[in-house]
Amino acid sequence: MKSEIECLTCVYNQILRISKVATESSSDIEIILKESAKYLGNANLNLTPPELAQPLYKLVYKITKNDDPYKNIKDEHIKIALTLYPKLKEFVEKGSDRLLESTKVAMMGNAIDLGSTFDKIEIDFEKFLTDNFELNDYIEFKKAIERSKKILFIGDNAGETVFDRVLIETLLDLGKEVKYAVKSKAIINDATKEDALKSGIQNVVETGSQMAGTVLYKLSEDFIQILKNTQLIIAKGQANYETLSDEELPIFFLLKIKCAPISRSIGYNIGTNILLKSKKYKLKS
């Protein structure tokens, strides 16, 4: 999907937030914010939001000489999420439909996101279960899983990885072959291979990209092959929706709706946890 007017202020806020983590120099942050403003003044809103934001993240990394500002926060999020892991597993075991409960756990993890305003790990299960869920596509999702041997799981943020692991383990128990895709280099708090491994996920593949979401022309040839030869793709988070929703790929999106443009695009309120079949979804045999 294209960027919208709200993306301009949202990206600008993101850049201030990450800059403050990356450096203590106010004058460096002033340079970053002024250069970012000049860029936004000529922004191309036909780009997807991750493409729009990318040059500014690179600018932060360059000016602050820090190419992974959220490193410590990512580690902390993974650590906290790992302490929650037994409780997440217990939650799944107690439910009547393990796949459904695992899917909800993966959704729960998407509350972790330093690229939006939702930046806390929500660990309050009671509260989460009274959240808004939109699972109309679940029956088709379940059917697609039954029919697929190979599943590609495209991850999103570090820490969320542990929540994804719970769904992956359910898929493995169902006899599926699951690849977990991560960024090749750190961008915002997106998971890298190191983050996925620390979270206890095996069979990790790198996308070849250092951009939020999954932008086709930024992917490695190897990963494009994986993407095209997979029967079913599970893609986490807004950035993957933003960059993949117009592609002809067999995708189910799992995400928490965190902003107005996504809310308008999908048609559900901000805060909704949604399982969403891609408009262009066709089940591969």
Added chain:
Amino acid sequence: MKSEIECLTCVYNQILRISKVATESSSDIEIILKESAKYLGNANLNLTPPELAQPLYKLVYKITKNDDPYKNIKDEHIKIALTLYPKLKEFVEKGSDRLLESTKVAMMGNAIDLGSTFDKIEIDFEKFLTDNFELNDYIEFKKAIERSKKILFIGDNAGETVFDRVLIETLLDLGKEVKYAVKSKAIINDATKEDALKSGIQNVVETGSQMAGTVLYKLSEDFIQILKNTQLIIAKGQANYETLSDEELPIFFLLKIKCAPISRSIGYNIGTNILLKSKKYKLKS
């Protein structure tokens, strides 16, 4: 006080917010946000925040051909505040120190502010009373009132005006002569003469300005005379603090701290309701 790095993103967010109220045209908002970004890319942070933001508000008014986007919201806020008025008076009458309670009521009103992220009228008295208050300067404030015959009260937002009226009425009961200063033309949701009169305030004077806060070179000659010949000034809200804190005037500021730069400048946490004597305060005889 000068603007700080956070002012850049804050102003940008404000401009999106008011633009959405001013027009339904996404393309107009895109023009406004891109032009605003270009301006912020060359912004002079030596300006006070209201001076920094001013050209962008004017831009919104010009592009949308709407020079008072918050008109309806201001009217609504005044209406709601007027329904609260009897309860505010009761709150004051029940207290042991009427001046103190009236001062708290005026502080309470400063929660209304469409130029910051606090944009709801907080009407929960119980909650308000457990808020953070910083009233160290109250004894000196009380003394200054006792010694002053003429008091200039510089207002802030529409709706807040009704809360200010309660403090003004206490001052009138104490035999003081009180002038209430408002903007000469609408800017953001700042009170104009019409708003003050609707709120039940008499003796309203206009500052000659259409800029948030009180920027000396923007004031009318008449108002400058009032400012200079007043024994005591009570100034409401952040914008008045931002623009008057470096002036040699006998001011007490009454405000809710709503952002990081003000929090750092004053030395109290965001959310604190503070009564603050100006650093350059000298009691006029």
